[in-house]
Amino acid sequence: MPAGKKSVKVKTPNRKEAELSPEKVWLLAPKGRKGVKIGLFKDPESGKYFRHKLPDDYPM
Numbered sequence: 001m002p003a004g005k006k007s008v009k010v011k012t013p014n015r016k017e018a019e020l021s022p023e024k025v026w027l028l029a030p031k032g033r034k035g036v037k038i039g040l041f042k043d044p045e046s047g048k049y050f051r052h053k054l055p056d057d058y059p060m
Contacts (some may be wrong), residue, residue, distance in 0.1 A: 005021040005022065006021060006058070006059070007019045007020060007021045008020070008021070008022070008039070008052075008054060008055065008058065010039075010041060010052045011052070012041075012043045012044075012045070012050065013043060013046070013050050014043070014045060014046065014049060016045075016053070018043075018044065020042075020044070022039030022040055022041055023039075023040050023041065023049075023053065024040040024043060024051075025037060025039050025040075025054065025058065025060055026038055027060070034058050036053055036054075036056075036060070037053070037054040037055075037056065037058050038051050038052070038053060038054065039051065039052055039053075039054045039058075044046070
């Protein structure tokens, strides 16, 4: 787990719940709007990457 990244509970593409920390975090926001935080996660079982919405209070 990278230093400074906190784990969040997400559903993997296999529909299993896992506590993972994102490899990358970015903000998806239309101009002048609040937007949502998206994280890039790697499924520990299959090794595939997937995206998942992060909580608003997640650090960038």
